[in-house]
Amino acid sequence: MKTGIQSWLDERFGLSNITKFLKEKTVPQHKHSIWYYTGSAILLFFTIQVITGFMLVFYYKPTLEGANASVARIMTEVPLGWIIRSVHSWAASFLIAFVFIHLLSTWLTKSYRKPRELTWMSGVFLLAASLAFGFTGYLLPWDDLSLSATKVGTDLPRSIPLVGAWVTKLLRGGEDVTGDTLTRFFGFHVSILPVFIFILLGVHIYLIQKHGMGLPLVAEGKKEKMREIPFWPNFVFREMVVWLLLLGILFSLAIFFPPSLDKAADLMAAAPEGIKPEWYFLFLFQTLKIFPAKILFLNGDTLAVFLMLLAGILFFFLPVMDNKPTEKKGRIITIIALVVIAYAVVMTVWSLL
Amino acid sequence: MKLKHSLFSRRQFLNGLLGGWLAALLASFLYPVIKFVFPPTREPDQVILPFADFRQMGPNSVKTFLWGAKPGILKKKDDGSLLAFVGVCTHLDCNVSYLADQRKFFCACHDGWYDENGQNIGGPPPKPLRRLVVSIEEEDLIIKREGEERVEDL
Numbered sequence: 366m367k368t369g370i371q372s373w374l375d376e377r378f379g380l381s382n383i384t385k386f387l388k389e390k391t392v393p394q395h396k397h398s399i400w401y402y403t404g405s406a407i408l409l410f411f412t413i414q415v416i417t418g419f420m421l422v423f424y425y426k427p428t429l430e431g432a433n434a435s436v437a438r439i440m441t442e443v444p445l446g447w448i449i450r451s452v453h454s455w456a457a458s459f460l461i462a463f464v465f466i467h468l469l470s471t472w473l474t475k476s477y478r479k480p481r482e483l484t485w486m487s488g489v490f491l492l493a494a495s496l497a498f499g500f501t502g503y504l505l506p507w508d509d510l511s512l513s514a515t516k517v518g519t520d521l522p523r524s525i526p527l528v529g530a531w532v533t534k535l536l537r538g539g540e541d542v543t544g545d546t547l548t549r550f551f552g553f554h555v556s557i558l559p560v561f562i563f564i565l566l567g568v569h570i571y572l573i574q575k576h577g578m579g580l581p582l583v584a585e586g587k588k589e590k591m592r593e594i595p596f597w598p599n600f601v602f603r604e605m606v607v608w609l610l611l612l613g614i615l616f617s618l619a620i621f622f623p624p625s626l627d628k629a630a631d632l633m634a635a636a637p638e639g640i641k642p643e644w645y646f647l648f649l650f651q652t653l654k655i656f657p658a659k660i661l662f663l664n665g666d667t668l669a670v671f672l673m674l675l676a677g678i679l680f681f682f683l684p685v686m687d688n689k690p691t692e693k694k695g696r697i698i699t700i701i702a703l704v705v706i707a708y709a710v711v712m713t714v715w716s717l718l
Numbered sequence: 719m720k721l722k723h724s725l726f727s728r729r730q731f732l733n734g735l736l737g738g739w740l741a742a743l744l745a746s747f748l749y750p751v752i753k754f755v756f757p758p759t760r761e762p763d764q765v766i767l768p769f770a771d772f773r774q775m776g777p778n779s780v781k782t783f784l785w786g787a788k789p790g791i792l793k794k795k796d797d798g799s800l801l802a803f804v805g806v807c808t809h810l811d812c813n814v815s816y817l818a819d820q821r822k823f824f825c826a827c828h829d830g831w832y833d834e835n836g837q838n839i840g841g842p843p844p845k846p847l848r849r850l851v852v853s854i855e856e857e858d859l860i861i862k863r864e865g866e867e868r869v870e871d872l
């Protein structure tokens with residue numbers, strides 16, 4: 366029964382269309398259904414990031430003089446501050462890990478095929494935004510490690526002809542990484558990127574609702590009718606079980622392994638030995654390390670940047686290129702996916718040795 | 719000569735006018751935005767340091783100074799002469815350190831190596847460390863950009 370308030374609101378908002386849609390939405394069940402849970406896991410971690418982010422912003426100071434000390438204060442003085450920062454830092458890693466899983470499962474099951482190309486493309490932008498969140502957030506504690514990582518990361522675009530030097534300058538707020546860079550990164554992290562990611566999320570989720578859950582290629586060929594369960598409440602309850610599990614793991618890790626904080630970065634000091642970026646950039650880091658100084662007439666890092674750009678563009682247009690997934694071309698693209706995964710894993714492990 | 723038919727319709731003309739006007743308006747909005755986000759930063763033409771601070775340096779040792787927002791490295795050679803470098807790696811901009819016992823500059827970011835004269839000798843750095851020109855005038859140590867020195871030489 367609708368109460369008076371419900372129907373009053375419904376007449377004005379028209380929400381019943383949405384609730385009706387959600388009641389009728391179904392989720393197919395097959396042996397690849399497990400990947401359907403990764404999307405909502407990402408949303409879970411994203412929500413945690415928003416909430417803990419709001420909290421951290423109450424104490425964090427985005428200036429050269431204040432940044433490191435304010436994080437130290439959060440870790441030592443602010444009641445439960447260390448847990449909040451630890452959860453924010455761990456949830457970032459989980460978020461990115463699940464973004465990778467989500468994306469690779471889409472690639473391998475070829476769920477991006479027609480008509481879901483734009484869902485994939487908005488997803489690639491979401492990946493870029495997530496990595497940008499990670500990259501900008503890494504600088505904010507302003508210790509030696511984060512400074513060197515930022516110097517390298519913001520110097521990379523410089524290799525791109527014409528616009529590159531300007532991109533570097535835009536990111537850094539000047540020729541060099543300085544206190545201005547820190548303030549700027551804070552701005553990216555808490556105001557510019559959030560706006561982008563909310564828009565992108567909106568588009569991405571709208572497209573998923575519009576097209577319904579994609580079926581993996583192997584399941585689509587089957588003639589018999591696929592088993593389906595209602596989205597509400599059956600699937601949502603199952604998701605909640607997954608969320609609780611993930612939250613348990615997240616909080617345990619956050620409590621037992623809080624992130625460290627080194628002494629404040631010194632702009633004049635030499636890069637410390639054993640510097641490393643966050644784990645999700647390690648494969649790029651190792652790639653930069655093994656590229657020789659000169660390849661033919663090009664600088665090694667220039668070539669590396671071009672390859673990264675090219676890979677990004679190919680990745681973005683993947684659904685357009687992989688338009689015949691059942692044929693030979695599709696199988697070759699699957700093999701390429703596996704090679705890319707193997708490359709990233711090998712490089713990551715190598716960088717840790 | 720007068721054409722019988724106009725080459726484009728009145729509507730096309732007005733659309734073009736309106737579109738051009740909108741584009742100009744947009745550009746006039748974008749220009750200050752772009753100006754705003756790029757702060758003026760200039761590398762110093764020269765820095766002047768009190769020589770007294772550096773007189774005590776032993777042979778084969780380095781001392782850093784501020785070169786704009788970058789670290790500068792002043793190195794005393796075995797024969798007592800001075801060399802100056804911009805202390806950032808030519809690979810991807812990390813600050814380098816001098817390992818006196820090995821007589822090499824080292825960049826920890828991707829294991830880049832330079833010899834004691836700043837020549838790149840190992841790892842990814844594509845170029846030697848950037849040199850600066852040192853001169854001593856009475857009690858001042860003057861460090862200048864290399865390019866400018868050349869201009870003066872002419």
Ligand code: FES
Binds near residue numbers: 517809811
């Ligand atoms: S930045 Fe020095 S080796 Fe890469």
